[in-house]
Amino acid sequence: MKYLDDDRDIRFNLLEWLDLDAVLSSEHYREFDRDQLAMVLDEALKVARGSVAACNQEGDRTGARFENGRVTLPEGFVAAYRDLATGGWISSTMAPEFGGMGLPESVGTGISEFIMGANTALGLQVLLTRGAAHLIETFGSEDLKATYCERMYTGEWAGSMCLTEAGAGSDLGALTTKAVRQGDGSYLITGEKIFITSGDHELTPNIIHAVLARTPGAPAGPKGISLFVVPKVRVNPDGSLGEANDVACAGIEHKLGIHGSPTCSLVFGTNNGSQGFLLGQEEQGLVHMFQMMNAARWEVGVQGLSNASAAHQAALAYARERLQGRGPSAGKTSGQSLIIEHPDVRRSLLLQSAYVQAMRALVSYTGWCMDMAHVSQGEERDQWQGLVELFTPISKAWCSDWGFRVTEWALQVYGGYGYTMDYPAEQYLRDCKIASIYEGTNGIQALDLVGRKFRMQEGRPVKALLKLAADAAQSLVSDPVLGASARQLVDAVKAMDAVLTQLPARENAGLLTLLNAVPILDMLGHVVGGYLLLQQAEVAKGKAQILMAERGVNPADPAALRAHLAGSKEAAFYQNKVQAAIHFAHRGLPLVAAHAVALLAGETAPMEAVF
Numbered sequence: 001m002k003y004l005d006d007d008r009d010i011r012f013n014l015l016e017w018l019d020l021d022a023v024l025s026s027e028h029y030r031e032f033d034r035d036q037l038a039m040v041l042d043e044a045l046k047v048a049r050g051s052v053a054a055c056n057q058e059g060d061r062t063g064a065r066f067e068n069g070r071v072t073l074p075e076g077f078v079a080a081y082r083d084l085a086t087g088g089w090i091s092s093t094m095a096p097e098f099g100g101m102g103l104p105e106s107v108g109t110g111i112s113e114f115i116m117g118a119n120t121a122l123g124l125q126v127l128l129t130r131g132a133a134h135l136i137e138t139f140g141s142e143d144l145k146a147t148y149c150e151r152m153y154t155g156e157w158a159g160s161m162c163l164t165e166a167g168a169g170s171d172l173g174a175l176t177t178k179a180v181r182q183g184d185g186s187y188l189i190t191g192e193k194i195f196i197t198s199g200d201h202e203l204t205p206n207i208i209h210a211v212l213a214r215t216p217g218a219p220a221g222p223k224g225i226s227l228f229v230v231p232k233v234r235v236n237p238d239g240s241l242g243e244a245n246d247v248a249c250a251g252i253e254h255k256l257g258i259h260g261s262p263t264c265s266l267v268f269g270t271n272n273g274s275q276g277f278l279l280g281q282e283e284q285g286l287v288h289m290f291q292m293m294n295a296a297r298w299e300v301g302v303q304g305l306s307n308a309s310a311a312h313q314a315a316l317a318y319a320r321e322r323l324q325g326r327g328p329s330a331g332k333t334s335g336q337s338l339i340i341e342h343p344d345v346r347r348s349l350l351l352q353s354a355y356v357q358a359m360r361a362l363v364s365y366t367g368w369c370m371d372m373a374h375v376s377q378g379e380e381r382d383q384w385q386g387l388v389e390l391f392t393p394i395s396k397a398w399c400s401d402w403g404f405r406v407t408e409w410a411l412q413v414y415g416g417y418g419y420t421m422d423y424p425a426e427q428y429l430r431d432c433k434i435a436s437i438y439e440g441t442n443g444i445q446a447l448d449l450v451g452r453k454f455r456m457q458e459g460r461p462v463k464a465l466l467k468l469a470a471d472a473a474q475s476l477v478s479d480p481v482l483g484a485s486a487r488q489l490v491d492a493v494k495a496m497d498a499v500l501t502q503l504p505a506r507e508n509a510g511l512l513t514l515l516n517a518v519p520i521l522d523m524l525g526h527v528v529g530g531y532l533l534l535q536q537a538e539v540a541k542g543k544a545q546i547l548m549a550e551r552g553v554n555p556a557d558p559a560a561l562r563a564h565l566a567g568s569k570e571a572a573f574y575q576n577k578v579q580a581a582i583h584f585a586h587r588g589l590p591l592v593a594a595h596a597v598a599l600l601a602g603e604t605a606p607m608e609a610v611f
C-alpha cells in the first residue's frame, strides 16, 4: 500500500514555524544544524515509504498469528523492522551513550509521524522498545543499563509494557501480579497480563518486558506497585542468551484494527522460574512507569494524527481522479466533473486538512516544548515542562478522537468504494480507533487534565497558555485576512476562561467537572489548535506575499492570482495553510462556546437517567 505522507507540512512545522534555532543554539544540540535535520527527515521518509509502508496492507490482511504457542508476524514485518533498527530510527531521540542519535524531540515528532503513518502496527513496536529501554536507562542499575539499553536502542532486542490485567485496566491500583525478592537480589514474578502489545513475536531473539507487580506486604492500590525488567530469555553475564525465563504467551486478541500488531496474554512464572529485576525503588513503580506512559501518550496522539493525515492524503488523491456528477462551474453540456469540484467534497477535504494541521501543530509544538525544557533550567525549565505536562493528555485524547473522525470523513469522500477493502480508507479508520482506548482511555486523559494538570504549579501552565492564545488573537484582530479568525479565537478563549473560573464556584462543582471532563478537554484542544494554526497562518501569509512579490503577481488581479496558485506548488501550499486556519477558526472554534453554554447550564441528566 502506498503511503501518501504530508512531508511538506511536517517540514513547515519544523523548519519554518517552530523556533528551531532556540533549540540548536544550546550546548546540548550544538552538533546539529538545519540542513542535517532536513537530511535526517529525508532518510526517515525513505524507509517509511519503502519497506515499512510496503507491508502495511499485508499486515492488515494476514495479521499476527498464534499457532503452537508461537506468535508469527506478517511477512515483510521482520525485514522492515530490521530497516528501522539499522537506520537508527528506534532510538533517534535517545542518548548517543547507548546508541541513540540524540536528535531533538521536535524532529522525532516528524520521524514518528512518517513511521506511524506508513505502518501503525509496526510503528508500535518502535515506540514500545524505545520506551522500555528508556525506563532502564533512567531507573536501572549500571548492570541493567549495560546489559539492555544499547541492545534495545539498536533494535537487537525489543521491548514491551506490561500493565494491564483482567481486573486492572484503567484502575492499575487493582493489579495482582506478584514479585518476591530472592536471595540474589532478583525477584520471582508470577501473574497474568492481558492486552500486551508485542508481548511475543519473532522479530528479535529477546523481548524485554517492563512489568508492574506488587511485592509481599505492599500497600493496596497504586502506592504498592513496583516496576521490574523481565526478559523473555535470560541473559548470561557475558551478554549472550541463556535459558527461557518462564514467560509464556497464552494467546493473542482478534481485533478491529492494527492486525499486524500482536496483542498478547502473557503468563509469568507458571513454573516458578520468571526472574525479574527491580527498576528504581520498591513501591515507586507507577511513578517510574509514568515516564514511559507519558511518552507513549504523546506518541499515541501522533498515531491519531498520522492515521488521519494518511487517510486525508489518500482521499484527496481519490477526489482528484473520480468523475461523478457536475460541479457548480461545469456547463450544462459538459461531461462529469471530478468530485473535487463539488462544494460538499471540498468542505470535507478542507475540514480534514484543517484538523490534521491543528493536530500536527499541537504534537510538534509539544515536542518543541520538550526540547526547550531539556535545554533550559530553573524557572524557565518549569514553565516549558508545565506546558509539556498540560499538553500530554490533550495530545493523546484530542488527536486520537479527532484523528478518528478525520479518517471517517476521508472514507466518506470515496463513497461506496471507501467501504470496500479495495481502498485504504477503511484500514486507516480501523487502525486509528484503538488510539482513543489504549495508554489510558480518553475519559481517563480528561480526568488527568481537569484533576491534576489544571491544578499543577497552582494553575500557572493553563493560565499562561490562555494568555498566550488571547495575546496572539488580539494582535491579529485587525488583520485584513486573519482578523475574523482571530476574533473567533478571542471568543473561544473567553468561553474557556468562563468555564475555568465559573465551574469551580458551583455548588456541585465536583460532579459537574467529572461529568464534563471530556468536553473540557475538547474545548482546550480546540483553543490550542486555533491558536497554533493562527500563528502558522501568519507565517504562511508572509511567505505567500514574498512569493508573489518575487514573481511580480498582483494579488488584486484574480486571474493573475489563480494562474500563480495553479503554477506554483509552494504558493498553493501557503494558500492552503491560510485557508485551513480560517476554516478551523470558523468551523472548529465555535464548538468551544457551544460546549461552554452546555456545561455552564449545569445540566446533570446523565446522573438522573435510569440505565
Ligand SMILES: Cc1cc2nc3c(=O)[nH]c(=O)nc-3n(C[C@H](O)[C@H](O)[C@H](O)COP(=O)(O)OP(=O)(O)OC[C@H]3O[C@@H](n4cnc5c(N)ncnc54)[C@H](O)[C@@H]3O)c2cc1C
Residues within 6 Å of the ligand: 161, 162, 163, 164, 168, 169, 170, 171, 194, 195, 196, 197, 198, 255, 263, 434, 437, 438, 439, 440, 441, 442, 443, 444, 447
Ligand atoms: C489493542 C490493545 C493494545 C493494548 N496494549 C497494551 C499494552 O501494550 N500494555 C498494557 O499494559 N495494556 C495495553 N492495552 C490495555 C489498555 O491500556 C486498556 O484496555 C485500557 O487502559 C482500558 O482498560 P480496560 O480495557 O480494562 O477498560 P476499563 O478500565 O474497564 O474501562 C471501561 C470504560 O470505563 C471508563 N472508566 C474506567 N474507569 C473510569 C473512571 N475512574 N472514571 C471514568 N471512566 C472510567 C473507561 O474510560 C472506559 O470507557 C491494550 C489494549 C488494546 C485493546
